[in-house]
Every structure is written in structure tokens, then in C-alpha cells.
Amino acid sequence: MTDKLTRRYRRLLFAYPGAYRRLRGEELLGALLDAAPSGRTWPTVREAANLIRHGLRARLGRPASRTVVAWTVLTVVISGVFSAAFATRAGWQTARPLPRAAEAQAMLAEILPGQKFIGLQDAPALFVIYGQPLSWNSAQDLLFGDGGEYGQSGIAGGVDAPTLPPQETVALVQHNLRARGWRIYSLKVDGQDTAIVAQRGDTVLRMDVYPPQAAISPPINAGFLRATPFAVYPFGITGGILGALVAFLLFGWASRRTEGRHPALSVVAKMLLGITLFFWWVPTLFAFQWMTRHYQDQPNPSWPPMWEWLGQPTLSLLFLIGCGSALLGLALAAIPRHENEPLSTAAA
Amino acid sequence: MREPTLLILTAMTDGPRHGYGIVQEVRVLSGGQVSLLTGTLYTALDRLTAEGLVEHDHEEQVDGRVRRYYRLTAGGLAALTAETARLRQLTTAVEARLRAVHPRTV
Numbered sequence: 352m353t354d355k356l357t358r359r360y361r362r363l364l365f366a367y368p369g370a371y372r373r374l375r376g377e378e379l380l381g382a383l384l385d386a387a388p389s390g391r392t393w394p395t396v397r398e399a400a401n402l403i404r405h406g407l408r409a410r411l412g413r414p415a416s417r418t419v420v421a422w423t424v425l426t427v428v429i430s431g432v433f434s435a436a437f438a439t440r441a442g443w444q445t446a447r448p449l450p451r452a453a454e455a456q457a458m459l460a461e462i463l464p465g466q467k468f469i470g471l472q473d474a475p476a477l478f479v480i481y482g483q484p485l486s487w488n489s490a491q492d493l494l495f496g497d498g499g500e501y502g503q504s505g506i507a508g509g510v511d512a513p514t515l516p517p518q519e520t521v522a523l524v525q526h527n528l529r530a531r532g533w534r535i536y537s538l539k540v541d542g543q544d545t546a547i548v549a550q551r552g553d554t555v556l557r558m559d560v561y562p563p564q565a566a567i568s569p570p571i572n573a574g575f576l577r578a579t580p581f582a583v584y585p586f587g588i589t590g591g592i593l594g595a596l597v598a599f600l601l602f603g604w605a606s607r608r609t610e611g612r613h614p615a616l617s618v619v620a621k622m623l624l625g626i627t628l629f630f631w632w633v634p635t636l637f638a639f640q641w642m643t644r645h646y647q648d649q650p651n652p653s654w655p656p657m658w659e660w661l662g663q664p665t666l667s668l669l670f671l672i673g674c675g676s677a678l679l680g681l682a683l684a685a686i687p688r689h690e691n692e693p694l695s696t697a698a699a
Numbered sequence: 700m701r702e703p704t705l706l707i708l709t710a711m712t713d714g715p716r717h718g719y720g721i722v723q724e725v726r727v728l729s730g731g732q733v734s735l736l737t738g739t740l741y742t743a744l745d746r747l748t749a750e751g752l753v754e755h756d757h758e759e760q761v762d763g764r765v766r767r768y769y770r771l772t773a774g775g776l777a778a779l780t781a782e783t784a785r786l787r788q789l790t791t792a793v794e795a796r797l798r799a800v801h802p803r804t805v
Contacts, residue, residue, distance in 0.1 A: 375741070375767075377764075378765045378766070378767045379737060379741055381718070381719075381761075381766055382719045382722070382737045382740070382741075383737045385764065386719055386722060386737060398736060398738075401737070401738040402736075402737070404738065405738030405739060405742045406738065408742055409741075409742065409745070413749075414742065414745035414746040414748070414749045415746050
């Protein structure tokens with residue numbers, strides 16, 4: 352009976368950091384067994400939740416600190432959000448390639464027959480920067496101000512000389528889209544421009560029709576994009592959880608390792624944490640606010656990719672400065688203790 | 700100072716106690732109102748140790764189980780005394796106010 356309970360308590364004690372378990376595990380176990388009524392073989396749910404909660408708190412070290420939990424939450428949340436965003440980028444890899452020029456031309460001929468679309472060119476990738484897939488050559492553009500040029504690519508063309516007036520064109524397009532199974536997502540008249548956004552399966556169409564007096568050439572533009580693939584969501588959720596977990600473990604490790612160290616090392620570690628959180632949180636909050644305002648009125652059946660909500664890769668330089676600061680902090684935490692430096696108080 | 704902290708410190712005023720001993724004493728002191736779970740107790744002991752209010756006294760093995768005893772430090776005793784005075788002052792003020800409003804109830 353007691354053996355089973357002991358084994359189950361031991362399992363729950365894994366919530367505590369290893370060093371803590373080695374030094375205090377037997378003592379905690381003794382107290383738990385002393386408190387357990389005879390005949391009990393399972394810890395109660397309340398007891399289990401309590402051990403996990405306090406074990407996780409012990410992982411942060413600094414038992415007397417009233418702010419370490421708040422710093423952990425800030426670090427874990429932003430790390431989870433960025434990890435989720437990067438994982439969604441991996442999820443986008445499951446999207447089908449964009450339609451080739453010939454296929455796009457054929458679809459446009461169905462949607463707006465009798466009009467010759469020109470300028471359709473095969474897209475080199477789903478996401479491009481200045482029309483090219485991402486490569487090391489684009490690192491400078493990404494980091495130094497032109498990161499906003501990185502975005503979803505499409506295949507688009509235009510009609511130079513439409514044979515139908517704009518209103519008839521819009522009516523015909525709507526009719527043909529519905530007849531061929533497209534869902535018209537949005538029909539928006541903005542000034543002289545009539546924008547039609549429709550989706551069929553994983554393909555999104557955007558068509559803009561301008562009247563002759565708008566003097567826009569070509570007066571009809573149409574392009575295809577890929578809708579967000581379903582895999583983006585499980586990738587994002589899994590990536591977010593894993594990123595948050597890794598951030599929690601690393602934060603706890605660094606916090607315990609830098610606790611009770613030389614005052615200079617402790618001050619530098621805290622400064623590095625402050626710098627990291629500043630460069631991760633502040634640009635992200637600004638970008639999120641900007642995106643919320645900017646995309647409110649945009650007709651779009653898919654949300655913009657998650658990284659764009661975080662200001663990436665437009666503000667990637669600031670993000671990388673934060674990463675550099677975080678790595679320096681971890682390197683500092685990895686410096687071995689001198690013999691005369693005390694152990695973490697929680698493990699002492 | 701929160702109530703569980705006050706009770707944990709009070710549990711050690713008459714001598715060193717081990718973890719489960721503190722849990723039992725806190726239950727008695729609170730008239731059965733406060734039942735500390737082991738995880739909560741050890742987080743509180745870690746914090747009180749880091750704050751210098753409590754320190755390790757000695758260790759025993761009973762029925763193969765490790766029992767580590769903790770004792771109140773001079774700082775812990777001072778903090779407990781100060782908190783008791785603060786609570787007494789507060790209670791006196793509340794009682795005086797209640798007596799003025801409802802003379803028969805207090």
C-alpha cells in the first residue's frame with residue numbers, strides 16, 4: 352500500500368527541479384507519507400495539484416521574490432507566442448503550390464470569359480521578398496527595414512482593354528463565381544474600385560475593377576492566393592505550447608543558477624532579462640495594435656499570417672537583439688559557481 | 700504577513716518542528732480552520748528560510764522517513780512579535796469602533 356503511494360508521490364515530485372529533489376525530496380516524501388491516512392494508495396487531486404503548482408514555483412528559485420512569477424509569465428507568454436508564429440510558418444509548408452500561369456489563365460477564363468489576362472507569371476514560392484524566395488542574400492533586406500516586403504505571393508494578371516463596362520463585368524464575375532462553386536467573401540466598393548474577394552477550396556481570388564475615369568492601367572486586375580492551410584492551426588498550437596514549456600524550463604534554470612551569485616553577475620542577469628523582454632514585448636505590442644487597426648476593414652477570407660501580427664519580419668532586428676540578450680543571459684547563468692558562492696536558497 | 704505564515708511561525712515558537720509537525724500544530728492553532736498541504740508548507744518554509752525568519756535545526760530518521768526540523772530565528776521571533784502587536788492594535792481599534800456602534804455585541 353505505502354509502496355504504491357510512495358511511488359506515486361515520487362512521480363509528482365518530478366514537478367520540482369532535480370537539485371531540489373536530491374536535497375529535499377526524501378524530506379518532502381516523509382512529510383507527505385506522515386500526512387497520508389493509512390490505507391491510502393493514491394494522492395488526492397488537491398494534493399497532486401498542490402505539489403505540481405509548488406514544484407513549478409520551486410523551479411523558478413528565489414523563494415523570497417515577489418516578482419519572479421510575473422517575470423516568468425512575461426517570458427513564457429511572449430516565447431510561446433513567437434514559437435507559435437514560427438510553427439505556423441512551418442504549417443504553411445503544407446499548402447499546395449500556387450496555380451501555374453496556365454491554370455490561372457484557365458480559371459480566369461471561366462470567371463471572366465472573353466477577356467485576355469496578361470502578365471500572369473509562375474510564382475517562385477508561397478512567400479517571397481521582392482519577388483524572390485527567402486535566401487541568405489535577403490537577410491540584409493529582412494533585418495534592415497525591408498522585412499515588410501516579405502509576404503505571401505500570388506499569381507496575378509490584368510486586362511488592358513476590357514470589352515465590358517465595369518458594372519457588367521462585376522455582375523458577370525459574381526454570377527460565374529457562384530456558378531463554379533466559389534464563395535464570394537466580400538464585394539467592396541471603395542471610391543472607384545470594386546474589389547471582389549472569393550474562395551474555393553484552398554484558392555483565394557481577389558479581383559479589382561476600375562472604371563475608365565479612374566485612369567488606372569490595367570482597369571481589371573485579378574490574382575490568386577493560397578488560403579491558410581488547416582495544418583497551420585495544430586502547428587501553431589503545438590509550437591506555442593512547446594515554446595512556452597522550453598521558455599519556462601530555461602527561465603527557471605537561469606533564475607536558479609543566477610540566484611545568490613556575485614552582485615555584479617546578478618545585476619547583469621536582471622538587466623539582460625529586462626532588455627530581452629523590452630525588445631520582444633514593446634515592438635510586438637505596437638505591431639499588434641497597428642495590425643488590428645489596419646486589417647479591420649480589409650476584405651480577406653484568411654487572417655494575415657501570425658508572424659505579421661507580431662511585427663515579423665518587419666521588426667526582426669529588434670527581435671534578434673532580444674534573442675541575443677536572452678542568449679547572453681543564459682550564457683551568464685551557465686558560468687559555474689565559485690566554491691564560496693552559496694547554492695540557490697530553495698535547494699540549500 | 701498572511702495568516703498561514705503567521706501560523707507557521709507560531710507553530711515553531713515552542714521549539715523546532717519538522718514539516719508534518721508544523722502542519723499538525725497549525726491545524727491545532729487555527730482550531731481546524733487551516734489545513735496546510737505539504738507543497739504549500741515547503742514553499743512557505745523556503746521563503747521564510749530565504750528571508751532569514753526560519754532556519755534548519757537538525758535531521759532525524761523515523762521509520763525510514765527523513766524528518767528535518769526547523770526553528771524560528773531571532774529575526775523570525777521579532778517579525779512574529781511585531782505582527783502580533785500590529786494585529787492586537789488593529790483588533791483593539793475594530794473592537795472600539797464596534798463597541799461605539801453596537802455596545803451590547805462586543
